[in-house]
Amino acid sequence: MTKLTEIEGADFTASDDEIEQAIEEAADDLGMSPEKVSEEVAYILDSGTGRANNEGVAGAAASDNVDTNDDPRLEALEMFKLRQEL
Numbered sequence: 001m002t003k004l005t006e007i008e009g010a011d012f013t014a015s016d017d018e019i020e021q022a023i024e025e026a027a028d029d030l031g032m033s034p035e036k037v038s039e040e041v042a043y044i045l046d047s048g049t050g051r052a053n054n055e056g057v058a059g060a061a062a063s064d065n066v067d068t069n070d071d072p073r074l075e076a077l078e079m080f081k082l083r084q085e086l
Helices: 016-030 034-045 051-058 072-085
Strands: none
Touching (some): 016 034, 034 072
């Protein structure tokens, strides 16, 4: 499976370290392994349509999202966390 830090995109503004830290925090919050969180979120972004999904996730925020630095990977991670918490 693809790791979240292996997906490429021109709109990515967060560093790999920021992504890894966010994955670790999400995994702790959700009681999941970091590998599983990374894999699940990478799947959201890379499930066959590539950039279209990245752009769609980036556009999901109503306005600038300071918490995610407008990075589609962090936006997808936040969406995944919300869905898991529901």
